[in-house]
Amino acid sequence: MKTVRQFLIIIGISFAGEILNRVIPLPVPASVYGVLLMFSALYFRVIRVRDVRETGYFLIEIMPILFIPAAVGLLEAWAVLRPVWLPFCIITVISTFVVMGISGRITQELIIRRRPALLRKKDGCRS
């Protein structure tokens, strides 16, 4: 019963997210509304972590697998992609690295500047 209950809550919140996505005219997907709803439900103690924990972490664990069908779909897009694939690839690779570097470094520098040494060590920063 525990799994059924946990799955029920997760699907219920996904459904609520879907409804919000249809009602609110913004380009915000159901899953993002769902994350906000799930977080609020936990934060305001409507549900407890143990009400969703096992099933939730199971779904998170299998998440990479869930992207396979969408990624295999690139095959279908190949006809449209072919004329522009090279510049698109270069731009994608470079910008992904640059964004990671800049956002990560800025966060890290700010943490080092503001936090006492003990916390830094716990967080994995050794300076």
Next chain:
Amino acid sequence: MNDLFSHSAFFGVLISLFTYGVGHVLKRRIRFALFNPLLIAVVATIAFLAIWRIDYETYLSGASVLNWLLTPATVCLAIPLYEKLELLKRNRTAILAGIVSGVVTSVLCVFVMALLARLTHAQYVTLLPKSITTAIGIGVSEELGGYITLTVSVIITTGIIGNIFAQTACKIFRIRSRIAKGVAIGTAAHAIGTAKAMEMGKTEGAISSLSLVVAGLLTVGAASVASHFI
């Protein structure tokens, strides 16, 4: 071959799980970034479909259950986020600054390189939402007049690149803080990157989840401003 597989309810999931499993075994044997289970699964599945001349539709009819689980799984990213709330609150300025700078960098990067590559306006706006989660990205691209199929391809490619090279990039840029790693991965490579962050640790995963949501929402605004540049 299509006939045989098109009546199967399990083929799509079976091939996805099997190729991912093979990828996982290979990753443990060969410690090299390109031996990434997700990449191997995608390449092997595409190869299998091509060799046996199986349509994507046929594959998807079974595999769509995986697609279906994506929303509930994404919703669950709120759980580690909640469990790491204290950490998040203590570092909110650093985290937010990282995400905002990442969003601005992403848009500027696309702008500069689109200029260099002499892309058209439509191609340029197609690339603008490349770092954010597919569902938001489609909305942005559509709104700005981009090619949606291309946007989806670029977003997925970005995610896979992020998933493959997350650890390499953190090493290159000497990002050692778990929080900073989470910000970097979630901001640059949305949910597919976050899947990797989750494997790296709960803190990385939780912060990456937060970053993908915040970066996604911020990009809606940033992309519409930047769309006037070209």
